[in-house]
Amino acid sequence: MNCGIISPGWRGKLIRMTSWRRQHYAAIFISFLNNIKELLLTMLIVFVFGQSSQVGGAMFYTFFYGSILLFSLGSGVIKWLTFQYRLEADELKIKQGFLFKKNRFIRKERIQSIDVNAKMLQRMFRLVELRIETAGGGGEPEFRIVALKQEEAALIKKELLSKDRVPDKGQVTESVSQDDSMTAAYPDEVQKSAHERKFRWELSNRRLVIAALTSSGVGLAVTFAAAATSQLQQLIPEAVYEEIIGWLQHSSFVYIGIVVAFVLFISWVMALINTMLKYGQFTIVKNGDEIHLSRGILEKRQLTLSQKRITAVRIVQNLLRQPFGYVSVYVESACGGRKEEDLSTILIPLCKRGEITELLGEIVPEYAVKRQYAPLPSKSIRKYMIKLIVPAVVSATVIAYFLPYGSWALILPVLAASYGYWQYRDAGIGHTEGILLLKYRTLSRCEVVVPRKRIQAMQSSQTFLQRINDLHTIHVSVMTSIAGKTFTLKHIDRMQQEQQFHWYSYEEKRKE
Template sequence: MMFKPKRLHPIAAAFSFAKSLKEWVFPIILYFFFGPGDGAKMEWLYYLPFFFIGLLAVYGVIQWYRFTYSIEDEDLKIEQGVFIRNKRYIPKKRIQSIDYSEGIIHRLFNVVKLNIETAGGAGRAEASLSAVNKKDAHLLVEHLRQNPDKMANAEEQIEKEQPTYQFKLSSKDLWIAASTSGGLGVVLSIVGTFGSQIDDILPDDFVVGAVEWLSGFSWLLLVIMGISILTVTWLLSFLGVILKYAGFSIKRYGDRIVIKRGLLEKRELTLPVKRIQGVRVVESVIRQPFGFATVHVESAGGTGADEGLSAMLFPIIKRSRINEELTQLLPGYFLPPKLNTLPNRSLKRYILRAILPSFFLISLFWVIPKLWWILILLPVIALALLGILQFKDGKWAVDRSSFYLQNRFISRSLLITERKRMQHFEVKQSIFQRRTELATIHTTVLSGGVGRQFNLTDTRVDDAKTVFNWYSRKVDVQQD
């Protein structure tokens, strides 16, 4: 199947111009500020930046002109480069995933961006076509998907039309997801770090002045301000989730999963089932009491940039419904009926570990007036409670082919992975653990080209041994 060399949509020239402008924006602004000096004779120097920007625009157009893509025999061929010409051949067979995305500008011009991924190359797309009109994109993807071995296979074609499984996020669920988004914590921490940076940016007097200004207000006013800041950050994360997951749908066609999502920027991600390394069920503290969870997938390769790493299978789902949906989408993956718990003797260690960071607060005991002790004790108690939860939620299980590991940092997270997907298995034991016959179990699962680590601290040594033997191939051989 041949496919004549084609250029991208001309808007691609604008994209590459915008990209190079972004790279140069700082030097240009600096030039405007510090300028060429006051030499009146050198007036033309003032126009230099404009000239330069013009040059970048021309460069963008040439880049667009030089960029062509085509299909030659079994390869996707991409030619590009202005000063250095570059030809890249990507064998069709090696292509792991193709994803679409559409920004607002893309949608104005009815074009899409295509990212084409092969195995390896953590993170960066192997080939990225910044603007292809939709008809061409579908044509190209059709061509790329046609595996030479399967060309004649008509069933494959029908499969493409009819998904074997599909799930759409209802608008009610979207609202629930948005209003319980854990993004709150993220936004808070961003505000927090920004706040700590302010110190360096603003003059010293300002901070002191601001504190004085603030302490002028009553407690009530401060509380109101705090609440309104929280509300604003909550609204931001609410909007973020709506923008990201509106129109979310997941479909399974044969051996791949197609995820579509996005309100302003539409994205479509294709995951080969073969590449899936594991599934993670995450229950944030806000969602868990209502019985809601999110389900992520760990996949090898894929766009590390933001999503392929651990794409969302179900942005929000009732925990009780997970098995029903998951076993249809990915047979073999399910929440196990029973997980093994940690021994009671680890509880002490969990609590101790959790409150450890607050020890420096305890040292303040001697310094501060007595009434304030309460304020210090509160975080210690909160951390101790977290420790108890971490202990209660630390669980594991194995069955014939799968490994399950649940733990909690703040959110509760359950990993489901197959034995053949585990990169290694490790049992760790510190000298303190040895005394109490406890051990830490550890494994690594491939996720977007890098490893993601999973730990469960303070299991029984015997349990750790059980999993170790289960993981060992030697046992298989003996059984055979």
């Protein structure tokens, strides 16, 4: 059995991976660090609570952290030892598991997408991660080889994606360019379709900065910063800490306001840096049917989507971007969604509203329609307003009653009412021959573009209260990588509901 490490002189040689091989040694280190990362929260909790309770002492800590390290390392080694893969004529075989053995044969036809990612850890060893996604169904649609050489990843990718008959053994030679930049991951594709029409779009640095400044990750960062600040107590010497508390207790609201503003500012800066790192060097390359997305400064990520598998396009404009007319565009795809992005894939991090149709025309022409919406009936105004006013009135009453200066809270219902009206104004529905358009606002303004043939089922619903005004809610479901996703527009009138059902109905279309 070949033990996995590719001989140094393998470049440019005949390679046909018919033997079982292991990942690069670095996989041990990478999975060790990943384990630590996963246990980080537990470690933090023990650290924080362990200090206040009196159990254990130094012995306990040594033992606790020691065993975590040992466990992580051990599991990394075992994973590396037991994980083996083998590329065959038209499938990739994988076996893994120590106690519970698992064999997985991934057949070529079942593969939906293959990504080659160079994350930070992998980059340290000049390695990449290979991520294979298979057609839905079954518990684990995706599968990773954590550490392997870039050339090997490119080869596996090429082999598994090639559509033609598998050539005879020994015929496959691979000459990989010596270029170490990540673009080398697709050298053959670039050559193959040089004659085809290609489209390339990059996120300019100016826009990257604007995207970062207006990212809505700010809220998340604030939460994190607040949590971190509350832990400062553990790190600051007690005398200093008490002094600060004393100072806070004696100071007025203004000082506390300054502290809060400072926390907000820091977290905003953190969110800023995070977004810049995540979406830096964002590039779209459209090549025939394939859309290649790559992004990231520290962690390079690449993703290949098939245009045919895209099921919906979402145009999202958050509150900060609205005044400047900037939007971001997401796609729902039957494969390739990422958890961190709300199961959608970001297609364009930032562009001007006016540019959307043109960009979509280049990338996903099917979706480049003129977006025209009919407003909702005026009787739905109060639906949108009342829904927000009720909780606002309740909380304002409570606040006004219990807190000093609480009567300021009475402004809340007014804000809620205006926001409800705004939501009504931003809601709309429209359709062309083959495309349904929905527009609504939660916090951000959202436009959804769904082709009729991508809609898996259409539903209308009417609650008890809606029945009084004869209003309806419409739901359309599309397929995404994990399960399905349903888009909802509330409070359309009966005419609009009937129109939409008529537009969607396969029975009525047939009769015409």
